[in-house]
Amino acid sequence: MANDINADHLSLRHLCSDIQKGFGIAETDARTVSDCLVDANLMGLDTHGVIRLKFYLDRVKAGGNNAAPNMRVVRENACTALLDADNALGPVGGKRAMDLAMDKAASAGIGVVLIKHCNHYGPAGHYVRMALGRGMVGISLSNVLGSMPPTGGAQALIGNNPYSIGFPAKDEHAVVVDGATSKSSWGKLFLCAQTGENLPDGCYTDKDGRPTLSPAAVMDGGALLPFAGHKGYGIAVAIELLTAMLAAAPLDHTIPHPYKNLSTPGENTFFMLALRVDCFSETEDFRSRMDDWIRFIRGSRRAAGVERIWLPGEKECETRMQRLRDGIPLNAKMIEELYGLANEAGVPFTL
Numbered sequence: 001m002a003n004d005i006n007a008d009h010l011s012l013r014h015l016c017s018d019i020q021k022g023f024g025i026a027e028t029d030a031r032t033v034s035d036c037l038v039d040a041n042l043m044g045l046d047t048h049g050v051i052r053l054k055f056y057l058d059r060v061k062a063g064g065n066n067a068a069p070n071m072r073v074v075r076e077n078a079c080t081a082l083l084d085a086d087n088a089l090g091p092v093g094g095k096r097a098m099d100l101a102m103d104k105a106a107s108a109g110i111g112v113v114l115i116k117h118c119n120h121y122g123p124a125g126h127y128v129r130m131a132l133g134r135g136m137v138g139i140s141l142s143n144v145l146g147s148m149p150p151t152g153g154a155q156a157l158i159g160n161n162p163y164s165i166g167f168p169a170k171d172e173h174a175v176v177v178d179g180a181t182s183k184s185s186w187g188k189l190f191l192c193a194q195t196g197e198n199l200p201d202g203c204y205t206d207k208d209g210r211p212t213l214s215p216a217a218v219m220d221g222g223a224l225l226p227f228a229g230h231k232g233y234g235i236a237v238a239i240e241l242l243t244a245m246l247a248a249a250p251l252d253h254t255i256p257h258p259y260k261n262l263s264t265p266g267e268n269t270f271f272m273l274a275l276r277v278d279c280f281s282e283t284e285d286f287r288s289r290m291d292d293w294i295r296f297i298r299g300s301r302r303a304a305g306v307e308r309i310w311l312p313g314e315k316e317c318e319t320r321m322q323r324l325r326d327g328i329p330l331n332a333k334m335i336e337e338l339y340g341l342a343n344e345a346g347v348p349f350t351l
Contacts, residue, residue, distance in 0.1 A: 005335060006327030007351050013038045015338065015350050016053055022345025023057050024067045029092045036091035036122045041328045043316035047187025048123045050330075051194070054337055055259065056089060056120075062262035065089050065119055071096055078108045082247055083115040087265040090121035094140075097272040098127040102134055105274035112273045116249035119266030120144075120258060124164035125178030125313070131274045132166050132174045135283065139273035140164045143243040145255040147223060148182055150237075151230040154209055156223040159252040160185065161239035166313070168277070170287035172294040176313030181236035182224040189215050194333050243269040 013034045020030035033056065041049035059065040069088035073081055081100055085093035097115040104111030121127070124140045131138025144159035160182030167175045184203035192199050193215035206212045207221030218224075226232030244251045250267040258266060277286045298309050323329075330338075335351070342349040 003335070004329065004331050005351065007330050008327055009038055009042055009324060011351055012041070012050065012328060012330075015342065015347075016050060018347040018350075019053070019338075019341045019345045020057070022342075022347045023060050025060065025089070026068065029067075029089065032095050033089055033091045036094075036126050038328070039126060040123050042320045042323045043123075044319035044323070045123050045187075045316065047185055047191050049328075050338065051187070051190060051334060052120070052122065054341060057341060059119070059258065059262050059266075060089075064258065064262045064264055065266065069093075071115075079104055079110055079112060081111075081113045083113065085115050085118035087117055087119065090119040090266070090268065090270075091126070093118035094121040094127050094270055094272070095130070097270055098130045098138070098140070098274065101272040101274040102131055102136060105131075105136055105276050106134070109276050109279040110274070112271070114243065114247045114269060114271055116244070116247045116267075116269040117265065118268045118270060120268065121270060123178060124162040124180075125166065125176050125316075127270075127272055128164040128166035128176055128178070129174070132168050132176070134274070135168050135277065137168070137275040137277060138164070138166045139271070139275075141239045141243055141271040143240045143252050143255070143269055145257055146253040147186070148226050148233065148236065149209075149223060151226075151233045157253045158226075158233065158236045159240060159255070160224050160226070161236045161243070161252070163235070163239060167290060168287060169290040169294060170284075172291045173311070173314050173317040175290070175294065175311050176316070178313065178316075179227075181226055181232045181239070183227045183232075184224065186224070189218055193219070195331065239271075243271050246271075 016034040017030040037050045060067050066087040069086035071086050072084050074084050075082040093115050097113040101111035101113040121142055127140040128138035141163050143161050146157045147160050148158045149156055160180045162180040164178040184200050198213040203225055204212055204218045205223045206217040240252050247269045249269040255267045256264040277283050294311050339349050
C-alpha cells in the first residue's frame with residue numbers, strides 16, 4: 001500500500017513524460033502534456049492535474065486520442081486561423097493554437113485561433129499564462145460535452161464550458177480569471193470519487209434532476225449546475241457559439257462522452273486569443289497601472305472576519321511558490337495509479 005507523499009515537480013514531470021513515451025507519444029508532446037498537468041498541481045488545481053493522466057492514456061490505448069496527430073491549418077489570414085487538431089491530446093492542440101495566436105499578435109497586434117477535433121485541454125488558465133509570459137493579454141475558451149441543463153430545462157445539453165482571461169502586471173502577480181461555467185467541475189467529481197468524499201452541496205444533480213452529494217449518482221446520468229443560474233447558462237452558451245458554432249464543429253450536445261466512449265475521437269473546439277497591450281497603451285504604463293489597481297483592490301476595506309482580499313489568480317501563484325518549495329501532495333491512490341501506469345508503460349517509477 002502506497003503512502004501519501006509530497007513529490008518534487010521536476011521528478012513528477014519526468015515520470016509523466018516517460019510514462020507517455022511508453023505509450024507511443026512523442027517526447028515533445030509528452031512534455032507539453034506533463035507541463036500542463038503538473039503546473040495545475042503546482043497551483044493547487046489538483047482536479048486538473050496528474051489525476052487526468054490515466055484518462056488521457058486510456059483514450060490513447062483505445063484509439064480515442066491520437067498519439068501522433070497531423071495537425072493542419074484549415075483557414076488563415078494575418079490575424080486569425082482555424083486548425084484541425086486531428087484528435088490530438090488536448091494540451092498538445094491547445095499549445096499549438098495559443099503559440100500561433102501569440103505569433104500572429106506579435107506581428108499584427110492580435111491573434112485569434114480556433115482549433116477543432118481536439119480533446120480535454122486541462123485548466124483554461126494554462127494557455128492564458130502562455131500569453132502572459134510574452135507580455136500579452138490572453139483569452140482561452142473551450143466547449144465540452146453537454147453536462148448542464150438550460151435554464152428551465154431537464155436535459156444536460158450545454159457544456160460547463162471553461163474560460164480564462166489574463167492581464168499582465170509589473171511587480172504584482174498577473175490577474176488571471178479562470179473557471180468553468182458550472183458551480184463545480186468534473187474534476188472535483190473525480191477527486192471526490194477517488195478520495196471517498198461527498199460532493200459539494202448544491203452543485204450536482206442525479207439523473208432525475210434531484211440534488212445529490214454522491215459522485216456515483218452523478219456519473220449515472222446526472223448533471224452539473226451552472227453558476228449564477230441563467231447568467232452562467234448564458235455565458236456557457238456564448239462560449240459554445242464562439243468555439244464550435246464559429247468553427248463549424250460539433251456542438252456541446254453532440255460531443256461524445258469522453259469517459260464512456262474511450263475509442264471515439266474527441267470533438268472539443270478551443271478559442272485562443274492573444275493581444276498586444278501596446279496596441280492601446282504604453283506597455284510599461286499599463287503594467288504600472290495594473291500594479292496600482294491590484295494594490296488598491298487588495299487594500300480596500302474588508303468585510304468583518306476577512307483577513308485578506310485576493311485578486312483572481314493570486315492564490316494559485318502563492319500555492320505554486322509553496323509547492324515548488326515543499327513538493328506537490330499526492331494521495332496514496334494517486335501514487336498507486338502512477339505506479340500502475342509506469343509499470344504498464346515499462347518505465348521505472350521514479351518518485
